[in-house]
Structures are given as structure tokens and as C-alpha cells.
Amino acid sequence: MQRCSLMRALRGGIAALALLPMAGAAFAQDVADMSREETLVLTPWGDQPAQFSNVDNWNTYLSTIPKQRDVMQITINEMLFYTNLNTGELIPWQAVSYETADDFMSATITLREGVTWADGVAFTSEDVKFTLEALRDAPPEIRGAASFNEWIASVDAPDPLTVVITYKKPAPRFVRDFLALGHENHYPILPRHIWEGENIAEFTNYDPARGLPLGTGPYRLVSTTTGQMIFDRRDEWWGNVTGFQDAPAPARIVLVPVSSDEAMGQLHIANQVDGGRQLQIGTFEAARAQNPNLASWNGEGPEWGAPDGCVYSIVFNHLVAPYDNADLRHAVNHALDRATLADIAYEGAMPTAPFAFSGYMAGTWLTEDSVLRQMLEDAGVDNQDQALVDERMAAAGFERNGEGFWAKDGEVLDFLVRTPAFIQPLLAPITQQLRNAGFDARQGAVDDTWLPDLLSGNFGTMLFVHCGSLSEPLETMKDYHSKFARPIGTNIPYSLAGTRYENPEYDAIIDRMEAIPADTDPNSAYMQDAVAAMEIFLRDMPQVHLIEEFHVVTFNNSYWTGWPSAADPYVAPYTPWEAFNLVIHNLQPAQ
């Protein structure tokens, strides 16, 4: 009898312990049940904890709160314009058009009539003016503050549907880059009647009683806990009312956290998620074998994924010898076989890239007859050739020592190959290819020092990811402007400017390009400058670009169909990008 009581107590105790999470769990607010068939389940992009943080802080603009790229961009917030990066097509949304003045010192945006905030208040030019001016005057921790302050002089709202932005200097691409690209910009317009008088760096934008967070989007937040964020469709959404668009098909969007690639693969197999975090190629192929409803951008591998605008590169520190020598940098370039690197490091899932031009530029700037493409091919950047290595190293003053390694004045060049953990697969094959070409290359430790060292200049070479041109050459070319260069020991203001390259001739070209709009016409001033900048780049080779980053974006067709793909490229397929909102509007129930 005594033993039975003991066992009962033990069982009860263990059951109570197992249910302990209920004591700590945040319970959902008053939320109705909804079937899985009506619910779209997504996860945030990238590695995140298995619990959400800042669940009651919905400040769109605080740099450290990624809610805009996690979920607000497809639920609460909408943009003035979107862009289909596959074609360059501008897709007007809250606005209908914009026009830049001939001198590029101002731009006029015309807003769409009938757009309303979720509380029924009209969306007007006063909201746009308030937002742009708030960002211009914001403290540095606010996303975009530095850029808006650099460009915007003033904003006027002559009538409820017209906004005039006046710039401090010619800005032919400000609206496109900051308000229309639909990439990683995250600058939605704020409701002035909510944010006015609040401190933009402190305001949490969360008050369910007032309907906050509040946007113009077709969903409202109904629950926010560490385990879930739930959004229900608003049938009174302005697009429905005005006939602009039908409301999206998913009646509910649930965002759940996921902390690893393996966990995401398992959730896909079990049909517990529909999209979100990318998968590694191996995980994707294994999960797809279990669940044939999984799909990525391409219908066949190994290049399953889609470009994300980034290219893996070798950054040379131009303030550290001997990497300040252009011949040596060229020699390193010719020592590397990009295709083999892609095969070994990424199972052939990523294409080679002689320059940080994204695949999204293929149809516009890199067509068969494109001047820039021709220049890259003629220059033979992607050309592993030992004879060229030998020639360039000799020009740099190096000769092989008795062991076959490149040396100068009797001192062997100690080539330390460093990399962040997220591109570690490249470390071993690059080191080996360099050794094969006579460089005494060795692998650096994969630790946390790479980023502080990249920023402060405490490195010779570093593998890094260069997120550059999506829509025009300038986006990458500007990263070599000397305005970003700093002496060693002083942090660069921009992590893509790690080369610390300085060249007044190059700066002048970039300054000219920044003051005129992009133009693919080979005879245009822009293109002539682009060619001139490319010539300098190919001559000086400040950075060696290697492989374009393709993420295996994964979508589950079990409950929802209509995801973007290479066969139906209506928008780029990345969930954190603003334009993914178009995907939400395109989804249809599978069952």
C-alpha cells in the first residue's frame, strides 16, 4: 500500500515536471481555432533561438528587432512599391507612381487613393512626410537613419496624395533603393497618428487595446508569444474595399521559431511548416525524398536555390603588404578554379561569379551582348592558369624557393586563409588550390575574430560574402569608393568595404554614376562610367569574387500552392524581402 502511494507520488511528480513548461509558457490571447488548411505556417529566415524574443516590442525601425523582415512585411506592413527583381518590373502598391526631377534634386510620389490604415484612418502624404522626416532625424540605432539623413533635405505634402522629397544632393535612385526595391530595405511608412510624439527609438508599437501594431496590410496581430505569432486576415483591408486586389487566401498566418536546419527539415517532412528558413542542400534533398510536396526555386538540382544578391569573395586588405600589390592579387585570382570550389564546397549547388553581380541582373545588365559581361569574359577573370600565376608573381617580385613556395627577399609569403563559419566549406579547397599554385597557404582558425578584424583592418585576406548588385552595377562598384576606407585600427563604417581600397580616379567615376540614373544603353554616360570603373577594377583587382550564393529556399505545396519559382518568376523567393508580400497574395489552397 505504502509502495503504491510512493509510486503514485512519483508518477504525479514526474508528470508535473513534464508539464512545467505550462507554468512558464505565455498563453495565447483570446484566439479562435482555425483549421490547418486555412493557416499558412512560416518561420523566420536564418538561425534564430527556438523562442521569440521582444514579443511585446513591434518597433519596425529598431535595427536589432527583425520583425519587419521576419513577418511584418507580409502581414501588418505594406510598401509604396515593390520590384520583381527577376525582371526589374516596378509594382506600385500604396503608391501609383513616382517621378524624379530632371536635376535629381527632388522626387514626387503619387499615392493610391483609398488606402487606409487598419483603424480606418486614411493613408496620406502626411504619413509619408512624417516617416521620412522621422528617419532623417532619428538616432543611429534606427534603421536607415544615416542614409535618410545623408540624402533628404525636406519632405512636402502639397495634397493628401502627393509627396515631394527634396534631396541634399542629386539622388536619381533614392526612391527605388529605399522605397521600392523590395529587397532588404525595410522602410515601411508609419501611421503618423500613432507614432507622432513618440520616441522612435523607444516606442514599442504594441498595444492590443489600440490595435497596435497598426499598418495598412491585410492581417492583424491576434497573439504574440515566445512560441508563436498569430495574424488573422482583415476582410476590411483597403485592397478588398477598393477593388485593387482580393485579400490573400490564407485566413491566418502563424510564425513559429526554428533554431536549426535539421529542425526545419523535420518540420517540412511533417507538414508543420509551409516555408521560411532556407535548408542546406543535403537537408532539402533528404526532406524532399520524404515529402515530395517540397520544392525550391529550380525544379532540378544541384542548383536548386535562387540568387540572394551575394557573392563569396576574397577580400584583400590594401593597407597590408604584400596584398597591396595588384599583381599578387591577380595571381591569387588565377590560382583558383571557381567551378571546382563550387563542386567541392557546395556540391555544385552554387554558380561561379567573376564579379559581385547578382543573377537577378542576367536579363538586364548581363545579357549576351552586354558590354560588362563581355569585359569580364575578355579579361579572363574566371581562368585558373598556372602560367598566369607565375607571370603575375614574378611581376610582383616573388620567386619560388627550394620548397616551391613563393618568396620575396628570401622570405616565404605566409598566406593565412581566414573565413567566417558560415562559409567555412570554402576554407579547405581554397587553401589547397593556393598551395597547388605555390602559395604557402594555411587555414586560419574559424572563430569569432574574423568580424572585428575585418572591420578594424587587422587581417591580410579574408573570405567574406559580398552582397552587391541586384539591379544595377553601381551597387557593387560603390563599395570600392575610398569614402569607406579607414586607417588600420579604425572600424570601417560598412562591412562590405573591407578592402580599404583608395583610388581618386575611381572615386570620381563613382561620384558621377551616383549623380545620374542607371542606363543600360552602351552609349549612355552611365554605362561609359560603369565600363571605366570596371576597367579599373579589372586592372587593380581589389577583391576576388568567386561563387554566387544560392540559398535553397524551400516551399511546401501540401497546403498552399502558387509559390514563386524559376518557372513562375513573378517575384524573388526570399521571405525576408518586402516583395514576398506578393507571394502571400498569390497563394492558393492546395486542398
Added chain:
Amino acid sequence: MSSDLASYLAKRITQLFLVIFIAVSVNFIIPRLLPGDPVATALARLQTSGSGQTMDIQAVSDAYRARYGLDQPLWNQYLNYWADLFRLDLGVSFANFPEKVTVMIANALPWSVGLLATATLLSFFIGSFLGGRLAWPGAGRGIRALVPGLMVLSAIPFYLLAIIMVYIFAVELRWLPPAGGVETTRIMRLDWATAQDILRHAVLPCLSIAIGNIGFWALGMRSQMVSVLGEDYITFAEAKGLSPGRVFFWYGIRNAFLPQITALALNLGAVVSGAVLVEVIFNYPGLGSLLYVAIRGQDYFVIQGVVLVLIVTLAVMLFIVDLIYPLLDPRIRR
């Protein structure tokens, strides 16, 4: 209370405070010895992830450092750190700014405690019982066959068992959910359906840890029981004509149990560190997942907070065992 007991308690309490003092000090100093600026690193990582592409890292970093006193001399920071600890303030997460580290830990802790305590107690009691039975004369064939198998399993890391279990029970058989603390579409309410869902999701991670530990406990208990078997009080109990079950539980298990209890407290550290990857594999929302992502994201203040909580918890557990021990074994008091 005898003076011996008072002296024993005083020593243990001093030891506890010393451990906590050293842990807090080391915890404070180590991140500051690391190269680079953790604030700038966290912000730069944010920039490279695409969330703050146009951020001026230096300016934002300076603003945060000033706001949180990180630009002050090290001694001031150290004193402030202690002052904050007394207010249960472990600082803010720079990767998830402005979330407080204490809030993140408080959200994750119940999941980990529930999972680890359940798994540890299950494996402890089952393993101890099986180990005891194995050493006891007349153990059945079933136990003789089962225990060596469990011992083999104890040599396999938890995370490997977790992967095997996911493959068998979640992917192939689809009996149990593969990941998460609850179904992705579950509306969390204080009701039986939610409780069931939590339990279902805890089964595989719990078993991954428990199965790997049962063999460990069985092995320890078997060797203890073998020494106990030769004791006079066992012979005396049997001579008194007590039932075999009573002799086994009240004279055998009870005496062989003492070293197991010490090992239980010491083993918690290994369980916690081993469970980190199990939580990651199962996307379980506990401290392990939090620590894993914090390490990957170089979120030093979260790492500091989680490690501090673990160290203090283990120190307190050992202290409690030290307190209980004299009650279980009066010889300690002498």
C-alpha cells in the same frame, strides 16, 4: 544542532558563496578578454544578415556602449555587474536588443527544467532499480539481457540518440512529432489538449536523454549493490525472515542509494551540457537552444547569463545534496 553539524553547514555555505563569487567574476571577465567588441560584433552580424544594411556600426555601437555603461572603466563595470545581479538584471541581448537576458532565460527555463528533470529522474530511478535488480541474486533473464544493452546506449551521445529517434519515430513511423515544444498551429491555452501536446512533444527529447542515462545509473547501482550484498545487515534482515522485496528495497536499495544521490547532483552538469544539442535537434524552446544560438550569434550577454544560471543552479544543487546527506547518512555529521 551539534557544533559538528553547525561547522559542517558553515563550511558548505561558505563554499557555496565562494563558488558563486568565482563563477560570477569569471563570467564577467571572460567575454571582456575576448578580442573585439561584442557590441560592434553583434551589430555587424546584424548588418551582414541584411537586417541593417545601412547602419553605421561605430555610431550605434558607441550609443549602446554609453547607454549600458560599457564605456566605463572595468572596475566600474564589475561593480555595476554585481549591483545588477542583485536586482536579477543580467543585461540585454545585443542580438535581440532590447530584450532582457533574464526574460529570455525565464521563458526558456521552464522548458529545460521540465525536460531535464523528467529525463534525469526517470533515468535515475529506472536505472538505479535495474542496476539493483541486476546485482541482486535471482535477477531474471529479461533484466540480464536489458541492462547491458542500456549500458551500450549510455556510451552514445544524447544528440546521436536524438537523431536516431527522430528518424525512427517521427520520420519513418510518424508516431511522434519531430520538433518543437507544441504543434505549430496549436493555440496555447491552459487546458488538457495543450498539456497533451506538450507531453507528446517532450517524449522523444526526454527519451533521448533518459535512455542514454539509464545504463549509467544501472552500472553505478550494480556495483554499489554488490558491496551492500555482503553487509551484515542484509544477512540479518534475511535471517529475520523479511520478504525478499522488503530486504531489496529497505536494506539493499536504501543503502546502495547514497553514492547515487551524490552522482545525481554531479551528473546534472553533464546532462545539461549534453542536452544542449538535443534541444537544438528537436527545436525545443529551452536553455540549450537559447545557448546554441547565442554562441553562434556571439551574443555574449546571453551566453554569460545562461552559463551563470547553470553554474549557480549546479552549485545550489550540490549544496542541497550536501545538506540532505547528513540526514541520509548520520556518519557525515560526525
